[in-house]
Amino acid sequence: MKATPALLRPVELLGGGAVSVVEALGRFGAFFLEAVVVLFTPPFKIRAFLDRIHYIGYRSLLIILLTGAFTGMVLGLQIFITLSRFGSEAFLGPAVALSLIRELGPVLAALMVTGRAGSALTAEIGIMRITEQIDALTVMALNPMRYLVVPSVLAGLLTFPLMTALFDVIGIFGGYLVGVRLLGLSAGTYFGEMQTFVALEDIMTGFWKSVSFGVIVTWVATYKGFHVGHGAEGVARATTQSVVLASVLILVWDYFLGSVLP
């Protein structure tokens, strides 16, 4: 092959980089499409699905409850201070609820689960890859997607909205503790105004966000686990990439959905 002239080498590097990015995106998309095809083809692995609900959902409960409570408390405190400057403390309830339900609940819950379960999922599947456990499934004529990817994505789809709902409820209660119990707002004002201002479409916005985050986090985590490099270093790198990529995608997708949904 003829060597590239020195002047054209940067162009060649740029082109090579672009091709790599497009290839990686193609693999990422094809991985998801294969998972969707397997999802609708029996047999369905109910036991693996229940295990993943436990792994992603149940084991993330404590961190969701903790972060939800403190997020609500911080919101209660900061929004109360801001509203009191305009004499509008009565709107503390709806302000806390809307912030949590529309935005902070889905995003923070997803980021927390990414850190806890997404990273663990990538590491687990990555170790299965480097110790040939995934190859063992393949040579048994069993599709690893059916056992490892589909149950995880389905579990993400189910558990993320539930965990977000829990995050929202605990957060609203945290706001109540600070706003009502600590700063003296009446409980009737806090909850009454909330019922007036929070509409079903706000709840649905949060719901659709959490559903899509559930898919994004589990998709990224399983993909990175499947395509891990060599040895312990490869697993460590894949785990880091999984958390960073999922977190960035959550924020980008959140902005996109926030612009599109009512």
Add this chain to the structure above:
Amino acid sequence: MIQIEALTKSFRGQSVLRGVSLTVPTGAITVIIGRSGGGKSVLLKHVIGLLRPDSGRVLVDGEDVTQLSGEALDRVRRRYGVVFQGGALFDSLTCGDNVAFPLREKLRLPRRDVGPRVEAALAQVGLEGVGAKYPAEISGGMRKRVAIARALVTEPEIIFFDEPTTGLDPILVNTIHRLIRALHERYHFTAVIVSHEIPSIFEIAHRVAMLGDGRIVEEGPPDTLQASANPLVQQFIKGEPEP
């Protein structure tokens, strides 16, 4: 019969297989020997359909597995049992569940039939009573034997062993070799063993092929190979360092 024809494979420009041709007779134990990093496991992965060659064919009873995918490839794989280098046991399952896994998932046997077959498979490899333990709780030699039990439990026609004795002491090496021979005498499966356990592997092999420099440099019955005038073969058998 497995026929490997002019198989070539390169990774990032580095040639690993440079035209490997080999015939594995049905019902015999064929051992592939060669230096570490010489491409033995890569060759095995081509036969079981985990890697695609750059060129060449792998015919299993006349069917080219390098051209198969999806259900057609799975149909061939259902005839296989594979013992991986590290055992590749599912570490989230107990040893018993590992052995039961292909029965439940691959053969879809009813629950009442699985238990007795798992116990029988574990007993065959001398591991009665370890079914409830996890792979992390048993020794390396026991893990290899559980892996053999898992590969054998579905009674496959062809079993591939990828360095089944690596990392074991000489007594365990001989134990595993005798186990493979005893199981072969009982089930008459076709066995392909990748190994560099010289000379003990010669005791169980019907045919031995040596892979060197990306090609099969010598093949035949163990006696023929041991008497070979090929300097590469003699160097490997005697374990002589590079000049």
